[in-house]
Amino acid sequence: MDFRKELAAAIVAAVTIGSASAQESEVLYTHKHWQVSVVGWDDGSVGCVAEVKAPGESFSIWTFPDGAVQLQFYSTAWDFGEGQTADLGVQIDRRAPWSLTGAELYQNSVLFYLPDSDAGGNFIGEVARGNRLYLRSDDGSDVQNYSLAGSSASIGALVDCSNVITNQTPGNPFN
Numbered sequence: 001m002d003f004r005k006e007l008a009a010a011i012v013a014a015v016t017i018g019s020a021s022a023q024e025s026e027v028l029y030t031h032k033h034w035q036v037s038v039v040g041w042d043d044g045s046v047g048c049v050a051e052v053k054a055p056g057e058s059f060s061i062w063t064f065p066d067g068a069v070q071l072q073f074y075s076t077a078w079d080f081g082e083g084q085t086a087d088l089g090v091q092i093d094r095r096a097p098w099s100l101t102g103a104e105l106y107q108n109s110v111l112f113y114l115p116d117s118d119a120g121g122n123f124i125g126e127v128a129r130g131n132r133l134y135l136r137s138d139d140g141s142d143v144q145n146y147s148l149a150g151s152s153a154s155i156g157a158l159v160d161c162s163n164v165i166t167n168q169t170p171g172n173p174f175n
Contacts, residue, residue: 023039023040023041023042024039024040025037025038025039025040025049026038028048028157028161029153029154029157031150031153031154031157032147032149032150032154033052033053033054033147033149033150034050034051034052034150034151034153034154035050035051035052035053035154036048036049036050036051036154036157036158036161037049037051038161038165045064045065046064046065046165047062047063047064047065047165048062048063048064048158048161048162048165049061049062049063049158050151050154050155050157050158052146052147052148052150052151052154054146054147056075056076056077057074057075057076057144057146058072058073058074058146059071059072059073059074059133059135059146060072060073060074061124061127061155061158063158063161063162063165063166064165065165065166066166067116067166068113068116069113069114069116069120069124070111070112070113070114071090071100071110071111071112071113071114072109072110072111073109073110073135073144074108074109074110075108075144076108078105078107078108078109078110079107079108080105080106080107080108080109081105081107082106082107084104084105084106085102085103085104085105086102086103086105086110086137086138087099087100087101087102087103087138088100088103088110088112088135088136088137088138088143089135089136089137089138089140090133090134090135090136091133091134091136092126092127092129092130092132092133092134092148093130093131093132095126095130097136097140098123100112110135124155127148127151127155128151128152128155128156129151129152130148130151131147131148131149132145132146132147132148133145133146133148
């Protein structure tokens, strides 16, 4: 069975199982510290996520059927509450830093939607080619860093997953 057929079957399973609980996921791909999964929620919606984890910490890239791409930085050491925002910086290796203006701070996560533009694609390309990602405060001080070992293959699997969920029509994941 090819990857796209396995992926479509996993999406059907995630959506079907997702109707019984708030969220269900199925791992599609693992490589080094990365894991790519399809996630289904109880409202029938789906998303794909590529995530690199360390104990109590993670960096995730989410994709959704409408084409939105969201970054999530998570730490058990954070407790933001709701409704807060911050301007942050991200640097991959020694490349030029990126600004995450107005990132949402929510409970244990920092959330940021990438722009639907060449800049968003360029950022994902840097992640795929990078070795380490540094999350920094607006003044440039280090907050957290993440290994990107294995990110290239994992981003490829995320793109495959995203292509399947983006092309599906409600009720039929094979279109």
